[in-house]
Amino acid sequence: MRFPTLSLLLLAHQAQAFQGQHPIHEPSISSTSTSPLLKLHKGLVEHESITGNEHNVAKYLISYLKDQNFTVESQDVGPWKGSTNPRENVFAYIGKQRKTRVLVSSHIDTVPPFWPYERRGDEIWGRGTVDAKGSVASQIIAVEELLAAGTLEEGDVALLFVVGEEVGGDGMKKANDLGLSWETAIFGEPTELKLASGHKGTMGLEIVAKGKAGHSGYPELGKSANAMLVPALNLLLNVELPYSEKYGNTTLNIGTMEGGVAANVIAENAGAKIAIRLADGTPAVIEKIILDTLLKADEELDVFFSSGYGPVYIDSDVPGFDTIVVNYGTDIPNLEGDHKKYLYGPGTIMMAHSDHEHLEVKDLENAVKGYKALIEHALK
Structure with missing residues (x-):
């Protein structure tokens, strides 16, 4: 009997195909968003940013953050496989101090296919509304509100928004080249407004x-x-x-x-x-x-x-938050360093990657409060 042969080779993780997926409802006329939070969230979602095509949403985000008087750095990550489109991480901080105690981070890429922003009463539909542009928008507004209240100073908080999280994490891996470390990193993913205590x-x-x-x-x-x-x-x-x-x-x-x-x-x-x-x-x-x-x-x-990792422990020691264990992967293992790690964000993973991705306005508003509480706890 011929003995079977088994060969091993590390391969890069490949994106899942969603070519046959379509939203389960017909588009309706969007209502006007007036708050800074909803305007920012809408602007992010309206920019298609399927993994490998994040350049336009990065440009939008860079322009927005500069208008809010952040110091902004663009970190080149390089084109996606088979493409020539530029891709960059967005790193922002207050004043001239790029070395900070706390990092607040999420990702700006999405899974395919794209469909646009749509407001349906108190619900916001569209690709990326939950995963993870809801986190990005509420994180930024949380930092802005803390700044306006005089709670933050130079050297307290930096923002990092990365490409490629959905397929291999090349954006966060590249962020290690920034040459920085933090006491605490707060990651944004849909956790139902609970603190994740770990993920598979x-x-x-x-x-x-x-x-x-x-x-x-x-x-x-x-x-x-x-x-x-x-x-x-x-x-x-x-x-x-x-x-x-x-x-x-x-x-x-x-x-x-x-x-x-x-x-x-x-x-x-x-x-x-x-x-x-x-x-x-x-x-x-x-x-x-x-x-x-x-x-x-x-x-x-x-x-x-393909390369991988075992279960990931995440800190969840902040009073006032319920906790949750999640089954999805994140960029947490891709960021090197001996820092505390928190995972939190609006929306549920049950909606992410689906043909019915959406969240409620109140989720975004409550997430701003949650991120503010996490940042303040980290700076104590």
């Missing part, structure tokens, strides 16, 4: 099967890559993965599958891409479990693992 880890893999094409009427003359792949995936669906009391089960999602060219042709090639959310352990532990499981399929399969 993440990693990905791709399984590729190589068969031999032939006529489906003579299966003995070929070897079906689909028939090689399906049993392997079935084994993974039934494998026991690490569990923890805090984060629950480690979950495995077969996100994409493809194979073959026609029903009457033996499939020569097949593949699947899988995302794993780690509740316990490390990517190395999960890799061993996956490889040991796939060996039981007794097929020649190539396995490509």
Whole structure:
């Protein structure tokens, strides 16, 4: 019996395709937004910024922050794969002091597809309204209000808005080149206005099967890559993965599958891409479990693992906030340094990445209050 071969290779994480996704409602006429918070949020959402195409929203944000008398730096991140479009992080602070005690940060990219801002009564719809332009807008207004109240001084707070969070985190990784460190970093993501006390880890893999094409009427003359792949995936669906009391089960999602060219042709090639959310352990532990499981399929399969990380602890010691554990990934592991970490923001992840992404006006308004409380706590 020929022993199966399994090869390992680190691959860059790929964006999920949302080409078939459309909003579940027909657009209606937007009402006029009057408050600075709603105006800023609307301006951010109206600028399409799918990962790789963040330049226009960055320019808008730079202009806005300069108008509010922030000192603004643009940090070049470089074009997205296969593109020549410029991309930049936006770093802003008060006066001349770029070294601050607190960093307030979120991301300005979104998942595809784009659809525009729409106001429906007390609800605001559109791509990025929740993830994460709601956080960006409320963070900025929170800092502005603290400045107006005389609570902040030079050296207290900096703002950092990064590209690429949705696909690999290249913006936040580049931010490490700023050469700065902070006592506290406050990250913005949809947490239902609760403090997240941690989130699951993440990693990905791709399984590729190589068969031999032939006529489906003579299966003995070929070897079906689909028939090689399906049993392997079935084994993974039934494998026991690490569990923890805090984060629950480690979950495995077969996100994409493809194979073959026609029903009457033996499939020569097949593949699947899988995302794993780690509740316990490390990517190395999960890799061993996956490889040991796939060996039981007794097929020649190539396995490509993407880089990842285990569960992430997040500080949640601020009085007056409820707490939550979230299953999604963030930029928190991508920012180097020995700082306290908080994760907070308006909206729910259940709306993010969906065909019904929206939040309520009161969520944005309450988030401003929440960010102000977090900043003030960090500066005590």
